[in-house]
Amino acid sequence: MTEAIEIEEQFNALRSLIHQGDISQFRDIFLDWHVYEQGQFYLSLSDEERQTVYSFLSPTELADMFDMIEEEEEDVQEYLAEMRPSYAAAMLASMYPDNAADILKQLDKPTLAQYLSIMASEKALDLKELLHYEDETAGSIMTTEYVAIVANQTIKSALNLLKKKAKNAEIIYYIYVVDELERLVGVISLRDLLVGEDDEMIETLMNERVISVKVADDQEDVAQVIRDYDLLAVPVIDYEDNLLGIITVDDIIDVIDDEATSDYSGLAGVNVDETTENPLKASSKRLPWLITLLFLGMSTATLINHYEVLISEASILAVFISLITGTAGNAGTQSLAVAVRRLAVSDDKDESFFKLVISELLTGLLTGLITGLVIFIVVGFWKHNFILGFVIGIAMLCAIIVANLAGSLIPMLMERLGFDPAVASGPFITTLSDLTSVLIYFNIAGLFMNFFVG
Amino acid sequence: MTEAIEIEEQFNALRSLIHQGDISQFRDIFLDWHVYEQGQFYLSLSDEERQTVYSFLSPTELADMFDMIEEEEEDVQEYLAEMRPSYAAAMLASMYPDNAADILKQLDKPTLAQYLSIMASEKALDLKELLHYEDETAGSIMTTEYVAIVANQTIKSALNLLKKKAKNAEIIYYIYVVDELERLVGVISLRDLLVGEDDEMIETLMNERVISVKVADDQEDVAQVIRDYDLLAVPVIDYEDNLLGIITVDDIIDVIDDEATSDYSGLAGVNVDETTENPLKASSKRLPWLITLLFLGMSTATLINHYEVLISEASILAVFISLITGTAGNAGTQSLAVAVRRLAVSDDKDESFFKLVISELLTGLLTGLITGLVIFIVVGFWKHNFILGFVIGIAMLCAIIVANLAGSLIPMLMERLGFDPAVASGPFITTLSDLTSVLIYFNIAGLFMNFFVG
Numbered sequence: 001m002t003e004a005i006e007i008e009e010q011f012n013a014l015r016s017l018i019h020q021g022d023i024s025q026f027r028d029i030f031l032d033w034h035v036y037e038q039g040q041f042y043l044s045l046s047d048e049e050r051q052t053v054y055s056f057l058s059p060t061e062l063a064d065m066f067d068m069i070e071e072e073e074e075d076v077q078e079y080l081a082e083m084r085p086s087y088a089a090a091m092l093a094s095m096y097p098d099n100a101a102d103i104l105k106q107l108d109k110p111t112l113a114q115y116l117s118i119m120a121s122e123k124a125l126d127l128k129e130l131l132h133y134e135d136e137t138a139g140s141i142m143t144t145e146y147v148a149i150v151a152n153q154t155i156k157s158a159l160n161l162l163k164k165k166a167k168n169a170e171i172i173y174y175i176y177v178v179d180e181l182e183r184l185v186g187v188i189s190l191r192d193l194l195v196g197e198d199d200e201m202i203e204t205l206m207n208e209r210v211i212s213v214k215v216a217d218d219q220e221d222v223a224q225v226i227r228d229y230d231l232l233a234v235p236v237i238d239y240e241d242n243l244l245g246i247i248t249v250d251d252i253i254d255v256i257d258d259e260a261t262s263d264y265s266g267l268a269g270v271n272v273d274e275t276t277e278n279p280l281k282a283s284s285k286r287l288p289w290l291i292t293l294l295f296l297g298m299s300t301a302t303l304i305n306h307y308e309v310l311i312s313e314a315s316i317l318a319v320f321i322s323l324i325t326g327t328a329g330n331a332g333t334q335s336l337a338v339a340v341r342r343l344a345v346s347d348d349k350d351e352s353f354f355k356l357v358i359s360e361l362l363t364g365l366l367t368g369l370i371t372g373l374v375i376f377i378v379v380g381f382w383k384h385n386f387i388l389g390f391v392i393g394i395a396m397l398c399a400i401i402v403a404n405l406a407g408s409l410i411p412m413l414m415e416r417l418g419f420d421p422a423v424a425s426g427p428f429i430t431t432l433s434d435l436t437s438v439l440i441y442f443n444i445a446g447l448f449m450n451f452f453v454g
Numbered sequence: 455m456t457e458a459i460e461i462e463e464q465f466n467a468l469r470s471l472i473h474q475g476d477i478s479q480f481r482d483i484f485l486d487w488h489v490y491e492q493g494q495f496y497l498s499l500s501d502e503e504r505q506t507v508y509s510f511l512s513p514t515e516l517a518d519m520f521d522m523i524e525e526e527e528e529d530v531q532e533y534l535a536e537m538r539p540s541y542a543a544a545m546l547a548s549m550y551p552d553n554a555a556d557i558l559k560q561l562d563k564p565t566l567a568q569y570l571s572i573m574a575s576e577k578a579l580d581l582k583e584l585l586h587y588e589d590e591t592a593g594s595i596m597t598t599e600y601v602a603i604v605a606n607q608t609i610k611s612a613l614n615l616l617k618k619k620a621k622n623a624e625i626i627y628y629i630y631v632v633d634e635l636e637r638l639v640g641v642i643s644l645r646d647l648l649v650g651e652d653d654e655m656i657e658t659l660m661n662e663r664v665i666s667v668k669v670a671d672d673q674e675d676v677a678q679v680i681r682d683y684d685l686l687a688v689p690v691i692d693y694e695d696n697l698l699g700i701i702t703v704d705d706i707i708d709v710i711d712d713e714a715t716s717d718y719s720g721l722a723g724v725n726v727d728e729t730t731e732n733p734l735k736a737s738s739k740r741l742p743w744l745i746t747l748l749f750l751g752m753s754t755a756t757l758i759n760h761y762e763v764l765i766s767e768a769s770i771l772a773v774f775i776s777l778i779t780g781t782a783g784n785a786g787t788q789s790l791a792v793a794v795r796r797l798a799v800s801d802d803k804d805e806s807f808f809k810l811v812i813s814e815l816l817t818g819l820l821t822g823l824i825t826g827l828v829i830f831i832v833v834g835f836w837k838h839n840f841i842l843g844f845v846i847g848i849a850m851l852c853a854i855i856v857a858n859l860a861g862s863l864i865p866m867l868m869e870r871l872g873f874d875p876a877v878a879s880g881p882f883i884t885t886l887s888d889l890t891s892v893l894i895y896f897n898i899a900g901l902f903m904n905f906f907v908g
Binding site for chain 1: 486487488490522613616617620621626627644645648649663665680681682683684686703704706707710711714715717718719721722723724726727732733734736737740741743744745747748751752754755758759762765766769770771772773774775776777779780781783784785787788790791792794795813816817819820821824825828829832880881884885888892
């Protein structure tokens with residue numbers, strides 16, 4: 001709390017320097033801050049205040065801060081639009097290429113072309129290449145600013161080279177070793193360079209078993225590699241082992257975050273990163289799902305309607321509809337969540353497919369048996385009618401088994417068809433299981449009608 | 455696929471060296487592997503094969519691998535139990551202290567005391583201190599192996615010092631600067647050390663605005679800091695600014711992962727990290743939730759039972775019970791997920807409390823109005839009964855508003871009461887909203903009974 005107030009005061013002090021036009025004191029304070037705080041300050045400014053900031057700071061100075069804010073902010077294009085094009089292009093050229101490419105991807109074609117034409121041609125070529133890679137692949141999140149050296153040199157010469165390159169590289173703690181054809185042949189950590197003797201050769205020290213990813217690999221697989229091997233960065237190669245770039249751990253944290261958010265959103269049937277608190281916008285995003293599910297639910301209603309005669313003869317049946325659909329829905333959601341997670345971490349999808357279905361089938365049988373038994377006893381005593389209890393119990397058992405099967409099969413089918421299994425959302429499974437549960441329930445009840453009527 | 459086969463073959467080759475007792479070739483190959491692969495290999499071995507491994511490798515050599523596997527494996531205690539105590543203690547002493555402490559925490563008291571008594575007393579003291587910190591705080595995940603230097607020296611002397619300390623430190627890419635009382639006063643990156651001139655002084659180069667966390671901070675807040683500032687490690691201090699340890703980014707990835715998993719599990723009402731495929735174990739974990747929800751659902755059934763007369767007079771009412779409860783449940787789940795996520799990222803909980811409730815109320819009103827209107831038209835035309843359509847539509851509207859309010863209020867109340875809002879699970883909200891939806895539905899229907907009967 002006190003820290004938040006302190007920061008607020010510092011922001012206000014700096015803002016008044018903008019209003020006074022005190023460029024030198026502004027620069028003293030602002031440039032001393034961490035880029036994250038610089039970003040938070042920048043985001044708090046008004047249009048006019050930002051214009052003054054552009055006159056106070058060089059494009060390069062602004063670039064460091066933009067490296068921090070680009071991944072969170074949706075308004076980055078608008079910020080660029082309010083800068084002079086030459087200023088914006090210079091800033092983009094000074095950013096880390098992966099971040100600059102992320103921003104450029106969001107621009108319309110003419111603006112993109114304009115910025116690229118202003119930049120130095122080498123830089124523009126670099127960025128154009130990054131723009132080619134498909135979304136969510138290793139290529140699309142890698143940066144081209146890494147340190148690569150050849151094997152045939154001493155530690156001392158490597159360290160000297162590193163000193164020169166250190167300023168521009170995104171990470172200098174792994175140094176990649178390439179051959180004359182730019183093929184990745186080894187890696188050496190800065191720690192090893194420091195600990196080693198000056199005249200040791202890189203080729204004897206380097207580790208030839210380099211962990212690397214392919215440029216077309218899915219970003220989630222890259223995240224798995226970085227997590228498994230506890231890496232700070234991983235090199236990206238093409239299919240001829242040429243080193244193309246590196247992916248750093250901070251970008252992977254964002255991937256892991258996004259992945260978790262999309263799984264969570266899928267289960268809830270809503271985009272939980274809904275940043276808006278505007279109820280109109282929020283509603284417009286949630287309604288498509290709600291209405292779709294409403295129509296799916298209508299088929300359940302139609303089905304119940306089909307059994308209306310049964311209900312009018314034994315209205316007690318209506319009492320247990322929502323209990324059975326609800327419980328089966330809960331079981332199905334559990335099964336779905338386990339299946340989605342299991343698929344995400346499994347290496348051999350085929351093997352896990354059968355294992356998981358069998359396991360869920362048996363789990364459904366067991367949980368169904370016990371839940372069915374409990375409800376049989378409860379309803380039997382409550383209604384003094386053990387036949388009714390039996391019907392409810394058996395219906396519960398069958399409905400839970402079917403829900404468990406659906407909960408595990410649907411995400412796996414989606415995976416096989418090439419969709420993200422996480423979008424087989426919770427509400428979808430529950431609504432679907434409502435339908436099957438009602439069907440099961442009334443068919444079983446129909447067999448025992450003689451015992452309820454009258 | 456080919457890679458998986460390749461690894462399988464390498465594993466088999468190495469396994470046969472164990473059987474042949476070929477210690478030197480085993481060591482040549484095994485020690486050349488990445489510790490992650492070493493871990494995967496170790497985990498694939500039988501009891502007897504592991505015994506041979508313990509005779510082939512020193513405790514220190516095994517320690518590196520244990521640093522990798524400890525966080526995932528539940529069986530670590532069993533592995534320790536099969537080693538000689540002196541071997542196990544030596545291995546624990548060679549691990550990074552934070553990982554060793556994680557393992558020690560899971561042991562029973564006598565075994566823990568035994569291991570600590572075998573270790574060198576300095577090491578044992580270090581570990582004992584780490585064992586004191588509360589779970590899920592910065593203290594419980596920090597490591598004590600960092601590099602700290604004093605400000606009053608040149609880059610050259612700092613680099614020399616670093617060379618000596620580099621082997622043992624968990625991360626050497628940030629060097630922390632402390633005063634004579636061990637208080638944290640600055641930080642300098644290895645990159646700055648490399649780029650600087652030999653005779654520059656640390657005190658002029660270092661950054662005095664160190665981003666740090668307090669030892670009692672929640673691990674999720676630490677994760678937020680590392681994410682926001684794109685750090686590889688963050689120093690941990692006590693309330694007098696004394697440097698106690700550091701937390702590295704690889705541990706934070708695990709925290710982010712765990713956090714996401716527990717949110718996801720909460721929404722599904724099941725622990726999705728259920729590693730077992732044993733249906734008996736899986737059932738025993740899922741049943742408590744299912745049965746609890748079953749009894750909650752029983753109250754809904756009791757409520758419907760209360761309206762049985764109404765249903766027997768107008769059985770058409772039963773047709774729409776599950777449609778209304780289902781749709782309200784879906785809306786409540788959306789609202790819940792958004793609230794849980796919003797609470798996780800919000801700094802000012804009080805402000806967001808009111809904002810969120812108002813926002814969800816209005817969102818509920820809007821989505822309820824539109825969903826209600828749709829169902830009014832659909833039912834009106836389907837049943838040629840616009841009064842019925844009106845009843846269903848109004849009930850839908852009210853049920854959705856209540857569900858949205860419950861979905862946002864319940865996690866916020868839990869947060870206020872000091873619980874993790876994520877455990878306010880999806881199934882709980884849907885089952886609760888069943889109850890309120892039924893109440894709303896039959897009360898509204900009761901007012902219009904004259905129009906249905908006959």
